[in-house]
Structures are given as C-alpha cells and as structure tokens.
Amino acid sequence: MTHYPNGDMHLRCEGDTNTTAARKQWYQTLNSPQTEAMLEQDSQYFLHQSMSTPCMNVLAAAEGIYIEDLSGKRYMDFHGNNVHQLGYGHPQVLARIQQQLTELPFAPRRFTHKTAIDCAQKLTEIAGGELNRVLFAPGGTSVVGMALKLARVVTGNAKVVSLWDSFHGASLDAISVGGEACFRQGMGPLMAGVERIPPPVIYRGVFPRDDNSDVHYADYLEYVIEKEGGIGAFIAxxxxxxxxxxxxxxxxxxxxxxxxxxxxxxxxxxxxxxxxRTGHWFTHHAFDIEPDMLCIGKGLGGGVVPFAALITKDKYNQAADISLGHYTHEKSPIGCAAALATIDVIETENLLEKVKQDQDYVTQRLAQMKQRYPIIGDVRGIGLLWGIELVTDRQTKQRAYDAAEQVLYRCLDLGLSFKVSQGNVLQLSPPLIIERDDLARALNIVEQAISEVIIN
Structure with missing residues (x-):
C-alpha cells in the first residue's frame, strides 16, 4: 500500500496524486534538464495546491488528439480536463476566433452583440424542449453559482440537496454543494443548508441490491426532501x-x-x-428527461476559450432585479464565437452519431479485457467516457491503488495520457474526433499496461 504524508488518503478522491513514489520515479524517466528547470520554476512562482503541485510535465504543443512535451514526446490525450471534444487547435474553431478578434474582441457587459445572440439562440436549439433562456459566464463554477442563486429566487427556498463524491467547481459555494473531501478540507464553515445523499452507484453503492437497480437512490432523495423541508434545488x-x-x-x-x-x-x-461526450448534445437527452436548469462549460469553448452557460426555462426568468452573474466577460465575443464554431463542427462532422458507434466498439473491447484480466473489477461508460476499475480481488473489491499507478505511468511511457480517479479507476475520455485506428491503438496500450501489472 502506498503511504501518503499525514495519511491524506482523501487526496485519491478526485484525481491521481503527485506525492507518491511512483510519481517521483516518473520524473526520473523524463530525463530532461530543461523540463526539470521549468518544473522548479513553476513550483517557485505558483501557489501550491493539491493535485497541481508539482506538475507532471511541461508541455510545448497541443494539436488534434495529441499533447507534446518539451522533449518532443507526444501523448494521445484521454484526459484534457474535459475541454477537448474537438481536440486541440481545431482549424474551424481557430478561424472563427481569429475572425471575431478582428471584428469585436470584447464587449462591455452593458452591451450585446450578434455573436452572443446567435450563440444563445443556437444553445436553446440544441438543448431543446423548454430550455430557451441563457446566461453566459467565464467558467463552469460561476454557472453553478448562478444556478443556485436562481433556484432561491424561483422557489423561495435556500436549501440544496447534492450527491456525495460530486464535483461542481472549486469556489466556496461550489464546494459547499460538492461532495469531495479534498476540496472541503480545512475550509471551515461552508454554505449552510446543504444536504448530501449517496450517489446511484451499483458497483460500490452504499445501498446495494441483488438486481443491480438504482432507483431506490432516487427514493432516498424524496425521503430527505420530505424530512428536511425547505429544499429549493437538487444538483447533480x-x-x-x-x-x-x-x-x-x-x-x-x-x-x-x-x-x-x-x-x-x-x-x-x-x-x-x-x-x-455521451453521443447526445447533453446527458439529460440520454436519460429522456429535462432539467429545470442546465449548466454547461469546458468543451463549449472548443478547447481554446474558457466559456460556460446556464440554460433554463422562460418561466424561470424571474430575477430581473438581481445580478445572477454580471461577470466582466459575460457575453464574451471570443467565447461565443468559439462555442458557435464548436457546435458547427459537431453538426457538420456528425460527431454525435460517430460517438455512438465508438461506444459500441469500446464496449466490446473493454468487455474482452475484463474477461482476460481479473484485476479489472468493473468497466462502465457511455459514448466516449469510460472507467476501468482495478481491484486486487473481485470478491472484496479492494481498490488496486498501486496497480492503477503502474498502469498510468506505463501508458504514459507508451504515449497515452489519462486520469486516475478514486485512486483506482482509469478514466478514459478521448477527443470526439479521434479516428478508429487511434482509438484502437490507445486501447491496445491500456491492455498492454494492464497485462504487465505486478501486484505486490
């Protein structure tokens, strides 16, 4: 078992950690004085924070499905902080941004402009249903804050129910409704009136059922709503x-x-x-429901511009006398241009249908891997978002922390980057534009790394 300073096993809750012996060994493999010097400079000038300091490597370029380090080594990026649906530097996105820069690079928030109006209209079209009102913000965390504020206005109730293990951003209001200890540790009192309930997890659920159903987790939501009273929103x-x-x-x-x-x-x-990401514009389309508010961001900016949006219904347009957001870059022409280009590429390249076809392929490949390797306890996913959970024993489901690190660093050696979550889940989220040959090659790398695992 890997040991952590001060016993901080909670650092496993979100991403792979950078304080382990395996990470130190990884640094030695970089074998680049320039990289080492820049990592030291990064550590000198930036505030240190969990999961960011020290950094893993130094990047010099990013294009398509690849990131490239200072030594010229390229990695297929199956992480991308979830911004890279179109990969990096998509020519159509860059061209749209460059055109916007020459026409209208910035709009003070008291003004509107055609690009913002076109973007808002297009978002309501792809969201569908009654989701026809939009508010922009510079990032997803800000959008979550706006949604929480609007829920208070509409319902008159300030309390919120959220899920344990959820992530909704890193600001104080966002971590108040988030469920990860690594963000809340040492923060003291957070936003009052938040009740957390267990997420609908089948493989490790706190309320397991023999039939592998999960609807009873929703029933527990109703129990909490009825017992607590004054609930204005459920965010998940x-x-x-x-x-x-x-x-x-x-x-x-x-x-x-x-x-x-x-x-x-x-x-x-x-x-x-x-x-x-799921083969649908938004995840609620996969579940045949419609939310009251939809928070989007990350990939909305085409992997180039930080940009996010809140989409809601006309009947909730009730906060005209309150500044829900009022951010300096609220109607960013550059962000709106990037979003419009992103939507256009997804439509013209028929990426939603492509992702559904890729889902069938990945499902088959990962099922075969699970049959071959007992260390794989579970595989799960949708579209081009997949998790491979590694365990030391399928019966006890003990998390294979060290094995997951072995696989991560071996895959990096072989040219594939991804994220480890919960300490033992290999999270694979490739760009939606990835070609089938590259997808197959990436899965071959994962399988090779898993086949080489040595369990201590």
Missing amino acids: EGLRNTDVQVPSKVYWQRVREICDKHNVMLIIDDIPNGMG
Whole structure:
C-alpha cells in the first residue's frame, strides 16, 4: 500500500496524486534538464495546491488528439480536463476566433452583440424542449453559482440537496454543494443548508441490491426532501465524470418526478460531459428527461476559450432585479464565437452519431479485457467516457491503488495520457474526433499496461 504524508488518503478522491513514489520515479524517466528547470520554476512562482503541485510535465504543443512535451514526446490525450471534444487547435474553431478578434474582441457587459445572440439562440436549439433562456459566464463554477442563486429566487427556498463524491467547481459555494473531501478540507464553515445523499452507484453503492437497480437512490432523495423541508434545488451531474458512474434512465425519470412533486428545481451539471461526450448534445437527452436548469462549460469553448452557460426555462426568468452573474466577460465575443464554431463542427462532422458507434466498439473491447484480466473489477461508460476499475480481488473489491499507478505511468511511457480517479479507476475520455485506428491503438496500450501489472 502506498503511504501518503499525514495519511491524506482523501487526496485519491478526485484525481491521481503527485506525492507518491511512483510519481517521483516518473520524473526520473523524463530525463530532461530543461523540463526539470521549468518544473522548479513553476513550483517557485505558483501557489501550491493539491493535485497541481508539482506538475507532471511541461508541455510545448497541443494539436488534434495529441499533447507534446518539451522533449518532443507526444501523448494521445484521454484526459484534457474535459475541454477537448474537438481536440486541440481545431482549424474551424481557430478561424472563427481569429475572425471575431478582428471584428469585436470584447464587449462591455452593458452591451450585446450578434455573436452572443446567435450563440444563445443556437444553445436553446440544441438543448431543446423548454430550455430557451441563457446566461453566459467565464467558467463552469460561476454557472453553478448562478444556478443556485436562481433556484432561491424561483422557489423561495435556500436549501440544496447534492450527491456525495460530486464535483461542481472549486469556489466556496461550489464546494459547499460538492461532495469531495479534498476540496472541503480545512475550509471551515461552508454554505449552510446543504444536504448530501449517496450517489446511484451499483458497483460500490452504499445501498446495494441483488438486481443491480438504482432507483431506490432516487427514493432516498424524496425521503430527505420530505424530512428536511425547505429544499429549493437538487444538483447533480447527469453522470459522474471522473470515476464514470452512469445512472439508469429509471433513476433519472424518478428524480424528475420527485422534483416536480415537491417543487424542487432540478439542476444538471453537464459542464464536463456536455457537447457530445455521451453521443447526445447533453446527458439529460440520454436519460429522456429535462432539467429545470442546465449548466454547461469546458468543451463549449472548443478547447481554446474558457466559456460556460446556464440554460433554463422562460418561466424561470424571474430575477430581473438581481445580478445572477454580471461577470466582466459575460457575453464574451471570443467565447461565443468559439462555442458557435464548436457546435458547427459537431453538426457538420456528425460527431454525435460517430460517438455512438465508438461506444459500441469500446464496449466490446473493454468487455474482452475484463474477461482476460481479473484485476479489472468493473468497466462502465457511455459514448466516449469510460472507467476501468482495478481491484486486487473481485470478491472484496479492494481498490488496486498501486496497480492503477503502474498502469498510468506505463501508458504514459507508451504515449497515452489519462486520469486516475478514486485512486483506482482509469478514466478514459478521448477527443470526439479521434479516428478508429487511434482509438484502437490507445486501447491496445491500456491492455498492454494492464497485462504487465505486478501486484505486490
């Protein structure tokens, strides 16, 4: 078992850690004085924070599905902080941004402009249903804050229900409704009135059932709403991004019924998984429901511009006398241009259908891997978002922390980058533009690394 300073095992909760012996060994393999010098400079000038300091490597370029370090080594990027649906530097996105820079690079927030109006209109079209009102912001965390504020205005209730292990951003209000200890540790009192409930997890759920159903997690939501009272909103990711937990349609449809029954606004945080990741524009489309508010970001900016949006219904346009956001870069012409270009590429390249076809291929490949390697306890996913959970024993489901690190660094050696979540889940989220040959090559790398694992 890997040992952590001060016993900080909670650092496993979100991403792979950078304080282990395996990470130190990784640095030695870089074998680049220039890289070492720049990592030291980064550590000198930036505030240190968990999961960012020290950095893993130094990048020199990013193009398509690849990132490239100072030594010229290229890695297929299956992480990308969830911004790289179109990969990096998509020519259509860059051209649209460059054109916008020459026409209108910035708009003070008291003014509007055609690019912003076109972007808002297009978002309402792809969101569909009653989701026809938009508010922009510079990033996803800000959008979550706006949604929480609007829920208070609409319902008159300030309390919120969220899920343990959820992530909704790193600001104080966002970590208040988030469920990860690594963000809340040492922060003291957070936003009052937040009740957390267990997420609908089948493989490691706290309420397991023999039939592998998850609808009873929704029933527990209703129990909390009725017992607590004063609940204005339920906020959740459509599906858990980092360790890839995919609820059933039955779960989400039951949640929708409960929220309607109790006048609770359903806020779906689709910041990491929107814009086609699931083979649908947004995850709620996969579950045949409609939220009251939809939070999107990350990939909305085309892997270039920080940009996010809140999409809601006309009947909730009730906060005209309150500044829900009022951010300096609220109607960013550059952000809107990037978003419009991103949507256009997804449509013209028929990426939603492509992702569904890729899903079938990945499903088959990972099922075969699970049959071959007992260290794989579970595989789960949708579209081009997949999790491979490594365990030391399938019966006890003990997390294979060290094995996951072995696989991560071996894959990096072989030219594939991804994220480890919960300490033992290999999270694979490739760009949606990835060609089938590259997808196959990446999965071959994963399988090779898993086949070489040595369990101590």
